[in-house]
Amino acid sequence: MSQEPDLLTRRHFLRTSILGAALSWTVPIFIERTFSLLNAEAAETTTQIATGKDHPILVVLQLAGGNDGLNALVPFADDLYYRARPTINIPRDNVLRLDGYVGFNPRMASLKNLFDQGKLAVIQGVGYPNPNRSHFRSTEIWQTASDADKYLKTGWIGRYFDNCCNGEDPTVGVTIGSQLPQTFTAEKNTGIAMTPGGRLGFGKEADASEQQVFNELNGITQDHDLSSGASIGSLDGPSEPKLSAIEYLQRTALDAQVGTDKIGAILKRTKPEAVYPKTPLGNELSLIARLISGGLPTRVYYTSQGGYDTHNAQENSHNNLLGQLADALSAFSTDLTSKGIWDRVLVMTFSEFGRRVAENASKGTDHGTAAPMFICGGNVKPGLYGNHPSLGTLDQGDLIHAVDFRNVYSTVLNRWMKAPASKILGRDFNALSFV
């Protein structure tokens, strides 16, 4: 494939592909390039699926900005909800009821279907003690799984890599996006950011000696081959502060070459088996489904959906986000089910905090605390978990969490990933029973 940032492809893709019509200019271009590659090759290839018995896979989906849990999982039976939100409430009759007290936002109908099929667990009122209302600090707390007053250098998934994933394969964790989350920050073994666009190299016209010099300058040498188990550096700045900027660049160059070679090969032989919504999240989950079915040895995938910081006129924007989330997850479920691997996959959403119970003067909501987490997968034990936080007993206008997020992480690590959760999380957190 082309070595160039082929800007024509984008236009061509927008005109011709099935995804084209609704793609806005904000869609990350690497995603588009992936699908244009797919379009070009789909006709001649057949999908190969790595079957069954391999390791379990976790997909972490960040809802960035602070998801308003109360308008996603609506306590429709509680008058206090309607009193606190006179203008932005979800009318009782529109709520998709899960039990006698809560139900989904009407835009989450496809997620309600997953719930009814027994593929979705909802953990209510998840948070942590002494909640921090800063986006950045609270995200860091969720990503490192620290106490609110402690600072950890590594991410909870990074510590899982360090503890449980021997070998030096950089594709052990894959982030869809151009920024690596702190969740992946590790002592030794971290994932890569997804780059299906092209492989690292001097260029197609380069002769062998130039390629060799290029490799040397970038620290790419023959013995840095995957099979030799050569050292793979971390990709996230803070995780290896001892590396100089130049050393860090050399390691990244090597990882890029290893990772893109493997991913490129997989994308040539896989395709989606469901119609995904034409949204960034839909594209990203579709890509993850292909990488899983193509047999990439990745344990954890990470992607995020932004826009949840709804301080102002939130009704339409928040409902749309929830609709996009539900539809993308539903397509992902359909795709992986027909690929026969939905049983191996667990998707877990999280957001740095929920929002204040009372609406603000701008028909929006300010930073709050506890919110629900959604867990779906072929092997999930469905249902509602945890008690919904009281709307009557608040702390500074915010919900008091019912479940510590580390109980959820502990469950995922112990019961799903078969990993030593207490070692990774620093102490014991009781597991829930959703898997």
Next chain:
Amino acid sequence: MKLEQTKPGGSRNSSMLSQLSKEKWTYDTAAHLAARAGFGESPSRLEQWSQQGMEATIQQLLRPDNDTTPPPSSLVPDQFAELREQVRDAHSPDEKMQARRALRQATNRQLYDLINWWTRRMLTTPAPLVEKMTLFWHGHFATSALKVRSPYKLWQQNETFRHYALGNFGTLTKAISRDPAMMVYLDLQASRSQHPNENFARELMELFTLGEGNYSEPDIKESARAFTGYRVDRSEEFRFVGNQFDGGAKTFLQQTGNWNGDQIIDIILKQPAAAKFISNKLWKFFAYEDADSQLIDKLAELFRQNYEIRPLLETIFSSEEFYSPRARDAIVKSPVQYVVQSGRTLGVNLPGGRTLFTVYQRMGQVPFYPPNVKGWEGGKSWINTATLTFRYQLARQLVLGIRLVNEQPAKTPLPSPTTQSSPLAQASPAVQTTPMTQTASLTAQNVVRLPALQVDQLVTAKDRKDPEAAVRKIYARAFQTTPNPQLFDRILDVAKLKPLPLADDAIRDLVALMMMTPNYQVC
């Protein structure tokens, strides 16, 4: 020895900030300053700087000649009013969707032009430190076009950063609290006395001045009340609406009074944490990460006297520590630095329009589109497998002449008083809009290629017959230092394989090779 160690201020750290002695000022230190305080300079300019000495050079950066770049005259207040009306008055959902699309496209076009305008300005400016600090303040008081959607407001904010770039931090912070783009971004324009919106007050303390942990949640709620009554009017100007202001008593950082917004900022700046927070961020931006806390304390002590930015920068740029081995090659070039410096020092042609937007996007930094209110993380986070691969692909494209889709001029003229074509396209000699014949069979007449790098500006006819001389000339521009022998020799080995005299494409290969090294990614 013992006496010296106990003497206050006599520690290693005060000497860290002591001035670089005259004999240590060289071509390399001048080049280091040029890349950090700006976007790199030509070898002849660096030679001149090394001759004139450090003090004269720093003064020139701090008090530069006027930049005569014309403003982006296609931007006027409320210029999409008609298009917005069309959205509002649409009769059917279909019509509404089309009107929305027209509004979105018109806005995006103007934003692309704004990004291009600033890029050209950084490329050609005689005041590089002013532009560099404008970039710093943009990352500090981060505001994104994704939410603001007004090219005019964002340009005005950019000019505010530029105006106060080297001025007073307190004045700048107050100006930003009244900045229409910021007010939209952090919902300040919707904050009423009965229901103050906390978004701005929180970020003011957490991200703009004090840093997390130096204030309480009640401080946020109280100070939010002081910033009520701030509005943006139809002409996109700040307006204070007294009857929406909460003039009651507020207790903020242990002080009670009927504070207004400016007084809140004054109280904040009295906190030692504020001077430390900004000093640390500036040192990290210009020198290196994770500085000793004593060094930052020293800078903060100076800064806190009056929050003047110029003397603080003068201290940083004059210090021995700024030129120490720890600081050399320690900073990963931001995408903006990479693009502008490549244009400024190597003379590669930069694309404009949506192509430039896409280039920045794939590298992880689009001006006017910071990812969130915290700005760009910077440092090593610029580099991961995705962005590094793209940088290497881009290097070759820039040298050969980037291939791009020829964007058609707007079909409907924008509702703007200045209906001539945007002056942005002609703002710089480096902009090339002439379509060239495309040989590939890639579909279309609408594919153009920018001209390849003009190699005559890098090497003479005589250099072409001498690989070592040619590599030396290019190396000086690419890496802005005297040669590192190991790196130099490897590139020379490649040059020696090329037939003499070196052809244009051979020179271009060498430039691209240098750009595709870890060393080129740092400064």
